[in-house]
Amino acid sequence: MTKELVLGIDIGGTNTVWGIVDARGHILSTGKISTKGHPNPETFMQALYNNVNAGAPAELIPQITGIGIGAPNGNYYSGCIEFAPNLEWKGVIPLKDLSEKHFKIKTRITNDANAAALGEMQYGAARGMKDFIMVTLGTGVGSGFVANGALIYGHDGLAGELGHVIAVRNGRACGCGRKGCLETYTSATGVV
Ligand SMILES: [Zn+2]
Structure with a gap:
């Protein structure tokens, strides 16, 4: 049976955690890579793409219909990480475009605390x-x-x-x- 799944990505100062989630909020697969050690955001996105493809059951990948990224200083309007003090990447990083380029899946980005608020409203303590x-x-x-x-x-x-x-x-x-x-x-x- 084909479901509509989303890939959620939480970019932290130390680790980046991802999960493939269904509409009820069940996490079907998860993994993580280090955020540090990728001075170029392009190689970071490539590493993340490789990690998801290696870590998730192959049948889940084609069912992913959207990607949501929570990142420090992630700007929902511009799709960029903007001047994040706690990341190695300085300046404005077009993360939405990088994600869409590698995964070829529509992506939305917001700051990590906004993403957490949306999650709690939908599935958690703020329901x-x-x-x-x-x-x-x-x-x-x-x-x-x-x-x-x-x-x-x-x-x-x-x-x-x-x-x-x-x-x-x-x-x-x-x-x-x-x-x-x-x-x-x-x-x-x-x-x-
Ligand atoms: Zn401050």
Whole structure:
């Protein structure tokens, strides 16, 4: 039986995790590669493509109808990772285009905390809620704002960045170039 499946990709500062998921949120196959050690995003995408094809049962691949990527500083509107302080890739990285080039499957990208908020709304702790915020703690502090059942992207696709609200004036230096951002204190790295 052919199902409509999606490939979900979570790009983290250290590892990139992928899962092939059905409409009910069941994870049918999963794997991971290191995000680090690929200074060129093109070779990263090639490695990810190879890993999915080697790791997933062959019959699942043709059933994938869409790809969703959550990435630090992923911009839903532009399809790019933009100036992510916690990744090796600097500047603007056209990740949506790279994914579509290698996988030949329509791809959407958003920032990792927005993707987490969508996931929790659909399948998790925020199921049935229409207004909530999702806060993710890891290398950084991410947040996704949902109002009236819709994710808030803002005019530039980067709305609701709680981690870069200044919590301490002239405080710790942040990867974004400013000082005293909340994430320099409350992220996993900040707490350590
Ligand atoms: Zn910052």
